[in-house]
Amino acid sequence: MTPRLDWRVSKVVDVRDETPRARTLVLEVPEWPGHRAGQHVDIRLVAEDGYQAQRSYSIASAPENPSVELTIERLAEGEVSPYLSDVLRPGDGLEVRGPIGGYFVWSTAQAGPLLLVAGGSGIVPLMAMLRHRTRADETRRAETPTRLLYSARTWDDVIYKEELKQLGADAEVHLTLTRDAPADWNGFRRRVDRAMLQEVGWPASELPNVYVCGPTPFTESVATLLVELGHAPAMVRTERFGPTG
Amino acid sequence: MPEQPFIARGFHRRRSGGSERQLPPGQYETRDFPVLSAGPTPHTPLADWDFTILDEAGKSVRWSWDELQSLPRETPTVDIHCVTKWSKFGTRWEGVSVDTLVAMARENGLDDGEFVLALAEGGYTTNLPAADVTGGKAWIAFAFDGKPLAPEHGGPARLLVPHLYFWKSAKWVRGLRFMQHDRPGFWEQLGYHNRGDPWREQRYQGDP
Amino acid sequence: MRLDGNAAGGMLRDLFTLDATTADATCAGCGGVRPIGALPAYASDMGIILRCPSCDVAILRVARTPGRLRVDFSGVSFLTIPE
Numbered sequence: 001m002t003p004r005l006d007w008r009v010s011k012v013v014d015v016r017d018e019t020p021r022a023r024t025l026v027l028e029v030p031e032w033p034g035h036r037a038g039q040h041v042d043i044r045l046v047a048e049d050g051y052q053a054q055r056s057y058s059i060a061s062a063p064e065n066p067s068v069e070l071t072i073e074r075l076a077e078g079e080v081s082p083y084l085s086d087v088l089r090p091g092d093g094l095e096v097r098g099p100i101g102g103y104f105v106w107s108t109a110q111a112g113p114l115l116l117v118a119g120g121s122g123i124v125p126l127m128a129m130l131r132h133r134t135r136a137d138e139t140r141r142a143e144t145p146t147r148l149l150y151s152a153r154t155w156d157d158v159i160y161k162e163e164l165k166q167l168g169a170d171a172e173v174h175l176t177l178t179r180d181a182p183a184d185w186n187g188f189r190r191r192v193d194r195a196m197l198q199e200v201g202w203p204a205s206e207l208p209n210v211y212v213c214g215p216t217p218f219t220e221s222v223a224t225l226l227v228e229l230g231h232a233p234a235m236v237r238t239e240r241f242g243p244t245g
Numbered sequence: 246m247p248e249q250p251f252i253a254r255g256f257h258r259r260r261s262g263g264s265e266r267q268l269p270p271g272q273y274e275t276r277d278f279p280v281l282s283a284g285p286t287p288h289t290p291l292a293d294w295d296f297t298i299l300d301e302a303g304k305s306v307r308w309s310w311d312e313l314q315s316l317p318r319e320t321p322t323v324d325i326h327c328v329t330k331w332s333k334f335g336t337r338w339e340g341v342s343v344d345t346l347v348a349m350a351r352e353n354g355l356d357d358g359e360f361v362l363a364l365a366e367g368g369y370t371t372n373l374p375a376a377d378v379t380g381g382k383a384w385i386a387f388a389f390d391g392k393p394l395a396p397e398h399g400g401p402a403r404l405l406v407p408h409l410y411f412w413k414s415a416k417w418v419r420g421l422r423f424m425q426h427d428r429p430g431f432w433e434q435l436g437y438h439n440r441g442d443p444w445r446e447q448r449y450q451g452d453p
Numbered sequence: 454m455r456l457d458g459n460a461a462g463g464m465l466r467d468l469f470t471l472d473a474t475t476a477d478a479t480c481a482g483c484g485g486v487r488p489i490g491a492l493p494a495y496a497s498d499m500g501i502i503l504r505c506p507s508c509d510v511a512i513l514r515v516a517r518t519p520g521r522l523r524v525d526f527s528g529v530s531f532l533t534i535p536e
Binding site: 242 | 454455456457458459460462463466467472474475488489490491493494496
């Protein structure tokens with residue numbers, strides 16, 4: 001039996017700007033039991049007048065990393081993300097509860113091809129999976145050939161650019177920019193559609209493990225297309241994000 | 246005994262412009278119109294839409310969309326209060342007063358009851374005292390802010406009972422059933438209050 | 454806000470000592486079987502409603518009110534929890 005999840009006060013030890021609108025928080029969580037790639041934490045903010053807000057954020061860091069990293073996308077109209085992006089600083093405390101979720105998880109122990117499809121900030125839990133895979137030995141990596149399709153609005157919105165470039169040596173990374181692309185852009189320039197999934201994804205006959213994460217309409221549309229392309233629904237795992245506000 | 250909660254340094258609720266209006270206890274003002282839903286947004290064609298009042302004996306009166314539109318309408322401007330603590334001032338609606346419909350139901354021989362159960366698409370229900378939907382306090386509303394009510398806000402028509410917490414203003418309403426005895430609806434079964442007066446802070450079952 | 458059962462994971466951990474998001478829920482409406490994490494969820498500060506994507510029946514309803522968590526299981530005919 002696993003214990004009840006309790007709220008713990010973590011310490012912010014570092015912050016890293018990833019893009020103009022995304023920032024990574026590095027947290028030290030006391031008695032952290034470790035997590036699996038794909039899991040999330042709930043965070044809770046309590047104001048002096050007792051007002052409370054709670055949100056869920058996927059863990060961006062690999063399970064092998066002792067710190068817990070969260071990548072936050074700042075929504076201008078949000079209540080929580082502006083606080084996490086603009087106000088929170090190293091030395092502050094942040095209440096977290098987790099890790100949560102056993103459905104949307106992957107590890108290199110699941111041999112077989114891996115297909116990851118990310119919409120916007122949906123890249124975060126998939127990044128934890130990619131980081132976990134990078135730290136595995138050569139045999140495990142060979143047993144889990146990996147393809148990533150990442151949809152973002154503009155080049156400025158692409159998170160983890162440098163790391164994705166390096167990952168390209170050991171995994172196929174495809175980007176599509178849906179709103180605006182630089183003049184010399186070689187990648188896709190449209191929303192993820194059936195033809196794109198057919199072109200860059202594994203065929204269903206390879207029986208890949210598939211993980212799709214992003215805003216609800218994106219995730220549902222991609223999952224539907226993958227099932228239409230022949231992937232078994234049980235092989236396509238989804239995590240729908242709301243506006244992270 | 247609960248411990249002192251950890252206070253997040255520098256965190257506060259999102260504030261909109263200051264307001265002189267009266268807020269019920271525990272509420273804060275918003276200029277947005279948040280959408281809370283318990284299920285998918287229905288899309289019933291108006292040709293298939295109807296509104297029914299029923300009594301416990303099984304008698305009923307039914308209005309089609311066109312019939313509802315032909316009834317006298319009102320344009321209430323009201324403050325609304327959500328149990329999740331946001332309040333919105335001065336919202337403008339258009340609709341038919343529930344009094345108009347209840348009067349027609351009585352003319353047709355229906356018995357009222359002490360309570361009503363509002364019936365909406367997808368099986369959503371909410372219960373409230375009948376006295377809270379009569380006497381000029383409730384409408385079947387089909388326009389908001391001068392425009393037809395949007396589906397995510399309950400269009401084509403929703404119940405509007407602004408003096409109670411807004412979950413009582415059932416979106417996608419299709420009927421009212423009179424009851425002699427109170428029966429908890431969708432959220433009330435899960436612990437929310439049978440009446441829901443924001444000025445008495447009747448949020449949850451057991452609140453006085 | 455429309456999410457999925459993963460978002461209910463934290464609340465459900467207060468109820469179950471095992472992770473509920475991997476449990477398979479059998480819909481009492483149509484008999485369809487799906488992991489809780491994959492179910493469409495309608496979430497707000499009032500509570501979370503998990504619905505069957507085939508027949509829209511509310512499979513699980515959870516509301517947190519002061520001092521208690523109330524769960525309506527009547528939409529689940531079976532819950533199969535992997536150990």
